Amino acid sequence: MLDKGYVQVYTGNGKGKTTAAFGLVLRTICAGNKAFVGQFMKGQSYSELKAMEYLPGLQIEQFGDVEFLHGKPTEKDFEMAQRGIKRMDEIITRGEHDVVVFDEINTTLFFGLLKVEQVLEVLKKKPETMEVILTGRYAPEEIIEFANLVTEMKDIKHYFNEGVMARTGIEN
16 A cells, blocks of 8 residues: 555657556566556557456456447437446445555547546545556646546657557557
């Protein structure tokens, strides 16, 4: 258990926000702690979902469709986001995890699937010893102000722009 937990935000257009969060998750589990990752807007079969088989103390749940949202959200997108924030509220309130990740929550807010006030309401329930990480592009100013640590990933060069698609074990 941590002595003191903080709220971290990983945002920006560069690669590595979810990867950084999972690095912290790995570190905390290896220290004997428990972690929960709620993946908003994700329903795809990412490689990291297999981590639960190897890392006792890790729990991952997805609150998204198989197809990542591009364009106008559907009613199902809204429903899944609401289910996700309700579940994250339960996780935060129970306080059984040392690290809790709201993966892609900032992008969820950008698309209007949730309201910033909903997320802040849940974050205010964070136990003193819990570390919380929020990932995703377009972090709103209110989230940045609330956080204790904010890191912006900056896209300088990316092979995706040369036609390289997501590779299993690296981006997926």
